[in-house]
Amino acid sequence: MGENKNFILFAVIAMAILFGYNFLVAGPKKEAAIQEYQQQIEREKASADITPATAAPLQETMSRPESTGTPLALQDAGQVKINTPELEGSISLRGARFDNLSLKHHKTEKGPNGENIQLLVPYGSEHAYFVNFNWFAQQADNAPTAETAWSADADTLTPEKPVTLSWDNGAGMRYMIQVAVDEKFMFTVTQSVLNSSDHTITVAPYGYIRRSGKPETAGLYILHEGLIGVFDGILEEKKYKDLKEDGDFEKPTTGGWFGITDKFWMTTLVPDSKTPLLRARLSHSDAGGQEAYGADYMQNWQIIQPGGTLETTNRFYAGAKIVETIDKYEEQYNITLFNRAIDWGWFWFLTQPIFKGLHLLFKLTGNYGIAILLMTVILKLILFPLANKSYVSMSHMKKAQPKIKALQERYKDDKQRMQQEMMALYKKEKINPMAGCLPMIPQMFIFFALYKTLYVTIEMRHQPFFGWIQDLSAPDHLTPLNLFGLIPWDPPTMIAVGILPILMGISMWLQQKLNPQTSMDPAQQKIMSMLPIIFTFVMAGFSSGLVLYWTWNNILSITQQWVIMRREEARNK
Incomplete structure (x- = not known):
């Protein structure tokens, strides 16, 4: 915006912009991205109950600058393309983040100028909006982080071909994330851990959605936009400002779903309906002026013996709030009150x-x-029955107008008597004064x-x-x-x-x-x-x-x- 306003002075200050760009523009953006990344690491450590001793390696990795000066979590490690009849985008192999997703058949506006709706936005961007599935570990360096570079067995995810992401920590633990997607908007994510070491490990699978900044909303009472979820069969709706003022909403639950909804689009986590969750949460954070909103869940801690495996399957929905599609998913996957993701209001019946x-x-x-x-x-x-009674009464009222006017003239100085005579006339002429309201x-x-x-x-x-x-x-x-x-x-x-x-x-x-x-x-x-x-x-x-x-x-x-x-x-x- 500032560059556009100073366009007339471009010839004079072009060199200054060229040499000052890194200091004035790239630097602040990079610093904001680093702060966001650090906040994520802190949230992960707090959620996993990581002690200061075991957190030290994570802090060292987080603070260690690369030769480019860009945090490792923001460096490109490749992508897996997403291509379905409804969606296109990619999964970042750095951190295994779903952070680039647009809707093929829904435009920003009608006509040739309309562009595809961008739902998920890359990590590190000003309005980053992404989904991630990972593990907490009670032992340091046992689980992947936001910096982890994953490998993939295919370069494109389609409804016909799932993709498996994998990472080996070099100490006998192999983590895998198999991603499948259907013809519409539902992703199925199967997380698995193989322990080939000679000691037990303790991990807890989790999933989260994070959105940087507060998006523009209509601000109407008739429509809910913000955080939403179903906790133990109860629908909870939290507007952005309410969550900011009242603090996080957190509750253990079995099943349900949690996410962020716009007027026509939403991104929601759908954990397995039979697996109790240690925690499910709708949250707001504001560190260094960088606001963010999120929805996350954490499953119970699981001990994996040497030679053992752990597997869990969960889902997330990212797309348009199409009624038939949501109704179908509610029945297919037994998702409690999933159709209430559309704000039908108090009179939903x-x-x-x-x-x-x-x-x-x-x-x-x-x-x-x-x-x-x-x-x-x-x-x-x-x-029709109500309308018929109303119009019949109106017809009688119209016919009785001369008599009504006569009574009004006769008893204009006696309001009580006039009312009595009017009621008697209504009864005689079969007029219901309230019929017009029915x-x-x-x-x-x-x-x-x-x-x-x-x-x-x-x-x-x-x-x-x-x-x-x-x-x-x-x-x-x-x-x-x-x-x-x-x-x-x-x-x-x-x-x-x-x-x-x-x-x-x-x-x-x-x-x-x-x-x-x-x-x-x-x-x-x-x-x-x-x-x-x-x-x-x-x-x-x-x-x-x-x-x-x-x-x-x-x-x-x-x-x-x-x-x-x-x-x-x-x-x-």
Whole structure:
């Protein structure tokens, strides 16, 4: 950023930048990477309960500079490529870290400028985000570290061909990590240790996810972004700021899963569901201004006799939060509450069926916009009994308007008597004053559930409808303020009302006009008359899919109301 701002002065200070680069840029970056590496070593030692005596060799290795001045843990030792139908990236052989992973079919934005979503970021980078499986050892130099250079039996990991990483400590212990991956986003990691020495060793397998820095989040109450996990069957959600303020969350558990979730992507550790864990943790650290967040687990200490072996198999998920894929994994691997990785909210019992209905209709039609229209029709049919009672009552209310006005004039100075006479009239004319509210109650829950579905599910992301609506999860961008895109001007978001919200506002106004006029003071009448305009501007910033639902629901309600009220008028003639 600083180099761009000083571009005009480039000719003058080019030589200064050339000679000062290592001091001003490379040096601080290298120092930050060294600090991060040292913090990792300290966490590993603390977690493994390493004593000062046995930690000395690790400290010596950590502090010993290489000829290049770069810590050993940051030096390149080669990679194993990852290539699946959904993922591409690599595993670093230095430390056996999964620290480079992108999603092939999910872009940063719709259109030709969109790039693949980068999920995992190399160790040592400013926003490093990686996964690692390793062992703690009670004896010094017995287990691999972040500096260890592993060897691999293949150069590419594919769903058809697993890869085994191996390392021999030169003292009779051989460590191996076999990595397999499926067609989607689940990695299976089998850790094994072979003790060929003449003495016993004690190790504890572990896995962890680490993310440097706090990522940008929407910051909305409706969506959880941050640390997440299931501990002994209980879902725990920790936002970044909460974890920072309240401290680490730690609990022993059997099974479960733990990780970091974004709106549409997540990385989670999935240990064996039958193996008790000595510890599972969601954590925050801040050393030297370098913030980091993580999720990790540690299995129980295991003694390996001379000639013995130890093997443990665990998994981790890294990819898009696709509902069908996550549901399949939950059943296949018996992962408790794995589908709650998607933030269905408090009304998950309503949100999930609505999503499944929409997704089924999408499979039949190939268009989520049409699926929303059809789902709205289905919901209207389900709610028809309530709507029918409401509109019949409205019809009676409209017919009784002259009598109501007469009572209001007659008893305008006696409010109590007027209320008594009004209630008697309502009873005689079969009017239920609350009938108009009945359909609104379930519609409020449906609206919220649909809002959640459109906002949190990746299936809606970048899905087109027709015409100018090319992303149902984004607001309608086509506004009359710039003559529908003919004028090269982007109006402020607060006033950039799209076509669809305008249509929704018109449909609300028409629905108001169709309702019978009830007695209310002038202030209330003004507020009610302004509601369509207010909601037009409010809904302009919501997803097009949600506005499409509301507009279509209004149109169906207007049609339904008009037919029922005409029928009742004809019946009462």
